[in-house]
Amino acid sequence: MKTTMTWWWAGAPFILLASVIASVMGTPEVREDVGGMFGPAALISAVAAPAMGFTVALVGRRQQARRRFAIMGAVSGVPVLLFPVFGVLLAECPDGHHC
Template sequence: MPSHSVAPVESVPPRGRATAAVDRVVTGISLWWMASPITFVLSVFISVQSRDPIWARVSGALLAASMGGVVAAPAIGLVLALVGRRWRARRRFAAMAAVSAAVIILLLLLWELIRECPDGYHC
């Protein structure tokens, strides 16, 4: 009696499902990183326009999501790409990490320059 007649038939092998899941997570992390500048600008806009405590919490949540996208998304994606052996994704997340690092360094430099100007003076 052949063994294949008893075994259930699956349309996608288990490895194929795992591959598709990793691809979806990689895409989601990439989208999170790409949405980070939008959420950052929206957070700043909300915090400048509204003084309501509820909107302050919304602004804080958006700020946390954008900072997490800038810092955590490339790191998580790079680890996932290395573990999942996704070489194209690994290069993409390495480039994302480089761009994020450059933006963070420029923002820290800008912050230091803004802090140097004393109050009441137009530097």
């Protein structure tokens, strides 16, 4: 179980970049058709895998696995928390506007 959750979490960046990779490889219709689905799927993978793994390790009383999933959650939390801060809250204002 620990390995499955780890691989699921490690695949999140590839899920995020899947539409870009498909576009570069010559299939831009993939990006047009389902490109908006890859971002949320990557976010869910980055958050759900460590949370589920930590829960299973907590119930199973596996301290080493709990430590691994706690670190995975912390690593996932940094970009998940920084995206709203830099992408939404600290977005550049157009000239002449006060945000």
